Amino acid sequence: MKDIVRLVASARSLWGMYGVIGCLTVIISVMGLLTPMFSGWAIDEIRKGTDARVSYMVWLAVGIFLLDIGANVLNNIVGYLGDQMSVRLNKILSMRYYEHLLSLPQRYFDRELSGKIIARLNRSIVQITNFMQMLSNNFLQFIFGTVLSLAVVAYYSWQVALMLLALYPIYIFLTFRSSGRWQRYQADKNKHTDIALGRFTESIGQIKVVKSFLQERRELRFYRRHADKVVAINQPQSQFWHVRDTQRRLILNVIFFGVYLYIFVQGAHGEFTPGQAVALILYAMQIRMPIFTISFLVENTQRAIADSKDYYEVMNVRPEIADRPDAKQLRVTDGAVSFDGVAFSYDRTQSVIRGVSLEVPAGGKVALVGESGEGKTTLTNLLLRYYEPEKGVISIDGQDIQSVTQASLRRAIAVVFQEPALFSGTIRENIAYANPTASQKQVESAARAANAHEFIRKLENGYDTEIGERGLRLSGGQKQRIAIARALLKDAPLLVLDEATSSLDSKSEHMVQEALKRLMKGRTTLIIAHRLSTIQSVDMVVTLRGGKVDEVGSPQELADSGGIYSQLLALQRGHTDADIKRLRKYDIAE
Numbered sequence: 288m289k290d291i292v293r294l295v296a297s298a299r300s301l302w303g304m305y306g307v308i309g310c311l312t313v314i315i316s317v318m319g320l321l322t323p324m325f326s327g328w329a330i331d332e333i334r335k336g337t338d339a340r341v342s343y344m345v346w347l348a349v350g351i352f353l354l355d356i357g358a359n360v361l362n363n364i365v366g367y368l369g370d371q372m373s374v375r376l377n378k379i380l381s382m383r384y385y386e387h388l389l390s391l392p393q394r395y396f397d398r399e400l401s402g403k404i405i406a407r408l409n410r411s412i413v414q415i416t417n418f419m420q421m422l423s424n425n426f427l428q429f430i431f432g433t434v435l436s437l438a439v440v441a442y443y444s445w446q447v448a449l450m451l452l453a454l455y456p457i458y459i460f461l462t463f464r465s466s467g468r469w470q471r472y473q474a475d476k477n478k479h480t481d482i483a484l485g486r487f488t489e490s491i492g493q494i495k496v497v498k499s500f501l502q503e504r505r506e507l508r509f510y511r512r513h514a515d516k517v518v519a520i521n522q523p524q525s526q527f528w529h530v531r532d533t534q535r536r537l538i539l540n541v542i543f544f545g546v547y548l549y550i551f552v553q554g555a556h557g558e559f560t561p562g563q564a565v566a567l568i569l570y571a572m573q574i575r576m577p578i579f580t581i582s583f584l585v586e587n588t589q590r591a592i593a594d595s596k597d598y599y600e601v602m603n604v605r606p607e608i609a610d611r612p613d614a615k616q617l618r619v620t621d622g623a624v625s626f627d628g629v630a631f632s633y634d635r636t637q638s639v640i641r642g643v644s645l646e647v648p649a650g651g652k653v654a655l656v657g658e659s660g661e662g663k664t665t666l667t668n669l670l671l672r673y674y675e676p677e678k679g680v681i682s683i684d685g686q687d688i689q690s691v692t693q694a695s696l697r698r699a700i701a702v703v704f705q706e707p708a709l710f711s712g713t714i715r716e717n718i719a720y721a722n723p724t725a726s727q728k729q730v731e732s733a734a735r736a737a738n739a740h741e742f743i744r745k746l747e748n749g750y751d752t753e754i755g756e757r758g759l760r761l762s763g764g765q766k767q768r769i770a771i772a773r774a775l776l777k778d779a780p781l782l783v784l785d786e787a788t789s790s791l792d793s794k795s796e797h798m799v800q801e802a803l804k805r806l807m808k809g810r811t812t813l814i815i816a817h818r819l820s821t822i823q824s825v826d827m828v829v830t831l832r833g834g835k836v837d838e839v840g841s842p843q844e845l846a847d848s849g850g851i852y853s854q855l856l857a858l859q860r861g862h863t864d865a866d867i868k869r870l871r872k873y874d875i876a877e
């Protein structure tokens with residue numbers, strides 16, 4: 288019951304229009320009641336033979352004709368309103384879902400496949416919309432239709448009305464009894480659909496990998512396995528439903544047998560006029576409709592409940608990272624960043640960062656060096672508050688980042704991610720992602736500083752070139768430079784540079800390095816360095832080992848300390864196979 292209330296509440300802003308639809312359908316069903324009555328009168332009049340009044344008959348025929356036209360017009364108005372409603376409801380629900388998803392922290396997306404997220408949305412919206420439409424089109428009509436038909440039948444014969452009345456509780460009871468099992472089947476089906484669609488989306492997104500490893504068939508098999516499960520579960524589910532439905536209708540058949548028997552026998556005893564008997568039979572037939580509607584109502588309701596469960600589950604996920612009620616705007620004055628005793632683990636058991644303290648002085652450039660998987664990117668994730676440290680404090684100009692709004696924090700930091708994540712759309716849109724109203728001059732000057740202007744200029748459509756999903760149509764070095772231009776245009780006082788580990792050829796490498804230098808100018812920068820040349824150019828090097836800071840110092844100081852950095856330098860000079868292997872562990876290129 289709670290689920291149904293929740294479903295109906297989803298469409299609160301549309302209740303008014305649903306009400307209008309409901310009222311119109313009631314009018315339609317009342318009009319439907321008049322036709323059998325007119326028919327009954329006509330038959331009784333016909334029985335008078337030649338005495339029958341022709342004009343009266345004509346009026347009855349005209350009455351039926353007008354009722355038909357009225358029903359025709361009203362039905363189409365209802366259909367039109369229903370269309371408008373369902374599209375609006377669709378918009379409301381999907382916007383809410385999207386907005387909510389965008390507010391969820393990174394941890395949520397680490398767990399979920401994007402294909403699943405979308406599959407859930409589609410399924411839920413279709414079902415909730417169907418449900419609301421059914422409610423407006425059938426529910427009121429069902430209630431009013433039933434009450435009115437029964438009242439009219441009772442007027443002719445209370446015995447028949449009583450027999451018909453007995454049907455409802457039996458029918459509803461039987462239908463609800465089978466609902467739980469049906470829903471369990473449905474949830475199981477949905478689970479497999481989600482798994483299949485999650486993988487589907489993932490493999491299409493990384494189609495190159497699938498093809499290069501020749502795994503198209505395996506991906507298809509994976510999909511088929513889960514699709515087969517859905518087919519397999521559907522069989523007992525559907526069988527279950529239809530067996531139950533046959534039983535339910537059997538009871539209906541028996542009761543109607545009683546009703547007809549009663550009308551026929553009593554009719555033969557002269558209890559009703561032929562016209563009354565016909566009208567009664569027509570009413571009894573009309574009442575079958577709402578009774579069948581019960582199955583339809585219940586089936587739709589349980590489908591809506593089962594299929595929207597995941598939607599509400601997502602909507603109920605509370606963002607674990609939220610602005611405090613008293614959160615202030617971050618005010619960056621000098622741009623000094625400090626990590627103080629920061630500890631963190633992704634899964635709350637295996638710590639990745641075990642107490643890191645480091646100071647990035649205002650305007651300073653600090654390189655983070657450590658083996659792959661040591662937690663360098665993680666530290667920047669914490670700085671951006673994608674995750675929250677379990678211990679310790681991160682602050683910017685003395686303000687704890689947990690005490691300021693996430694928006695103001697992120698506004699103050701430009702990031703160049705390890706993987707240059709671009710969007711489909713034009714180069715201009717990508718560079719101007721931080722500020723879509725940026726002028727051509729601004730976009731161009733960011734591109735120039737990022738060493739990207741030259742290659743963009745040579746493209747057929749220049750800045751208006753479409754770059755494909757995630758920038759698929761650009762080279763690795765081009766993507767990196769667009770990502771740098773994007774960060775430049777954001778023009779934030781702090782900069783996080785997660786150097787790409789993929790090595791570029793020396794020319795584009797040089798261009799990227801140059802671009803980065805311009806980007807760092809005048810900003811406090813935290814660089815996750817994967818190149819010795821980058822490390823050599825910073826003010827301070829921080830090396831990480833075992834989730835802790837190992838050494839801190841200028842590149843000159845650390846060159847001979849015997850620590851990670853000096854080892855790296857020695858390895859670089861060494862060039863034995865073992866040296867190169869060790870260098871690889873750091874993902875360090877020259």
Ligand SMILES: Nc1ncnc2c1ncn2[C@@H]1O[C@H](COP(=O)(O)OP(=O)(O)OP(=O)(O)O)[C@@H](O)[C@H]1O
Pocket residue numbers: 397633634639657658659660661662663664665666705873874
């Ligand atoms: N979203 C995540 N969920 C769970 N574990 C994660 C997640 N991201 C990273 N890790 C784990 O945390 C550790 C640190 O990862 P991180 O990405 O910070 O390494 P890194 O130092 O940046 O490495 P690299 O130099 O290869 O980029 C790794 O062991 C990794 O397996």
Ligand SMILES: [Mg+2]
Pocket residue numbers: 663664665705785
């Ligand atoms: Mg990393």
